[in-house]
Amino acid sequence: MRIKKFTGRTEQEAIAKVKEELGLNALILNIRKTKPRGIFSLFRKPVTEVTAAYADKDGKKPEESNERLAAATSEAERLAYEETDDFKRQRDKIRSLEEKISSQEELLNKLMGQLSLNEQLYRSYSLRKYDNRVIQVFYDTLVAQGVTPDIAEKVLEDANAIDDESRIDIKLVSTIVYNTIINILGPAEPIELVKTKRTRFVVLMGPTGVGKTTTIAKISSILMLYHNLKVGLITADTYRIAAIEQLKTYAEILGLDVDVIYNSQDLENHLEPIIDQENxxxxxxxxxxxxxxxxxxxxxxxxxxLIPDSTKYLVLSLTTKYEDLLSIANAYSVLTDYKLVFTKLDETSCYGAILNLCYLTGKRMAYITNGQNVPDDIEVAHPEKITKALLGIGGAHY
Ligand SMILES: Nc1nc2c(ncn2[C@@H]2O[C@H](COP(=O)(O)OP(=O)(O)OP(=O)(O)O)[C@@H](O)[C@H]2O)c(=O)[nH]1
Ligand SMILES: [Mg+2]
Known part of the structure; x- marks a missing residue:
């Protein structure tokens, strides 16, 4: 057996030379890339060197010749092909397809998750209530927002009563549901921003820690700073030492005095001078x-x-358990008429209690507060915004 070396710019070229000179029976012993040497090596490309064995003159043939050469040839062809632009284009295509498939899979998994969640919801609400899928979706959304099932049913009564043909009109069904909720909430009734000759008293009442004092600070700042109204402050909270100081701190910033009332007699004595201040x-x-x-x-x-011509605001925190909100609202209804102020909307993502309470008490909303910042975190209650939030439309947030 004899040994001979062949070189080429590529493996393919070197092996082609082996085949040409020694025939298919030549045995490839080694393939290696060699770095050019010498003074001009920088300007020369590397070459591939193939060492081949072939049968010597006495007729001895190299073993395994055909298969190995064929294998080496196809390997060299494969490697050479991998260097081509065509290969790279195909490879990139395959990679991007693979990426697409995996993100589609992710999306599908998400959808499947949601579907099975809906399925669970349907089951936990003792299956579907409505044949009409659109109405059912509204029902599920309202209940998920904390609207009680019976109030959600009332809200959907009109939409569900329209004839079968119209019920598939999603736009019509949505309009009916939307308007029904707006009507239940009714227009907000905040403090009128006009000067009148008489002094208007606004009393904030409600459970402990719901944000009465903070809300007073917010409202008085807005009335004074943005609407130029003359504002007076009274506190009847003498139970906690810090309570008077808390209101006084805000009052000082606004340049107001706070009248502290200790009992009914005290109030009677203070009323005349307060009214005389022409707030x-x-x-x-x-x-x-x-x-x-x-x-x-x-x-x-x-x-x-004892307070003449007053509007009462019942301040309720949306973080309070719904059953408690209901009994608080009922207890205050017996005492007096009132409008509703909802606080701490920033601490919950459920608007359902607002609809429930407006529906059950028939009272009007005045303000919604959504944070601790004075005076920014307060807004006049906005029925359209609340309705959108209840129906999960367009990320309506206060
Ligand atoms: N997150 C949040 N916190 C609020 C909001 N309104 C008030 N608070 C906070 O609730 C806490 C109680 O607020 P107060 O204004 O003292 O509540 P109050 O109803 O006057 O309390 P009492 O006088 O003790 O009955 C304070 O820490 C306020 O900053 C609101 O809209 N969102
Ligand atoms: Mg207070």
Whole structure:
């Protein structure tokens, strides 16, 4: 057996030379790339060197010749092909297809997850209530927002009563549901931003820690700074030492005095001079009271009876458990008429309690608060915004 070396710019070229000179029976022993040497090596490309064995003159033939050469040839052809632009284009195509497939898979998994979640929801609501899928979706959305199932049913009554043919009109069904909710919420009734000759008293009442004092600070700042109204402040919260200081701190920033009222007699004595100050609006802070404490409630009732021409705001935190909200609203209904202020919307993603309470009490909303910042985190309640949030339309947030 003899050995011979062949070189080429590529393996393919070198092997082609082997085949040409030694025939298919030549045996490829080694393939290697060699770096050019010498003074001009920088300007020369590397070459491929193929070492081949072939049968010597006495007729001895190299073993395994055919297969190995064929294999080496196809390997060399493969490697050479991998260097071509065509190969690279195909490879990139395959890679991007693979990426697409994996993100489609992700999307599908997500959808499947949602579908099975809906399936679970249907099951937990004792299956579907409505044949009409659109109405069913509204029902599910409202209930997920914390609207009670019976109020959600009431809301959907009109939409569900239209004839079968119209019920497939998604736009019509949506319009009916939307308007029904807007009607239940009714227009907001905040403090009127006009100067009148008389002093208007606005009393904030409600459970402890819901944000009465903070809301008074927000409202008085807005009335004074943005609407140029003359504002007076009274606090009847003398239960906690810090309560008076809390309101006084805000009052000082606004350049206002706070009248502190200790009892009904005190209020009677203070009223005349307060009215004489010719304020447009006097905001009255009260101590947080548990609606279950009858003694406290009696005291508040006597206090309210003494204030002339007053609007009462029942301040409710949206973080309070719904059943408690309901019994608080009921307890205050017995005491007096009121409008609703909802606080701490920033701490919940459920708007359902607002609809439930407006529906059950028939009271109007005044303000919604959504944070601790004075005066920014307050807005006049906005029925359209709340309705959109309840129906999960367009990320309506306060
Ligand atoms: N996250 C959030 N916190 C609020 C909001 N309104 C008030 N707070 C916070 O709730 C806490 C209680 O607020 P207060 O204004 O003292 O509540 P109050 O109803 O006057 O409390 P009492 O006088 O003790 O009955 C404070 O830490 C406020 O900053 C609101 O809209 N969102
Ligand atoms: Mg307070």
């Amino acid at each position: 447009d609006v006097v905001l009255v802070d009260t101590a947080g009271r548990s609606h279950r404490n009858q003694e406290n409630f009696k005291e508040l009732s006597e206090f309210l009876a």
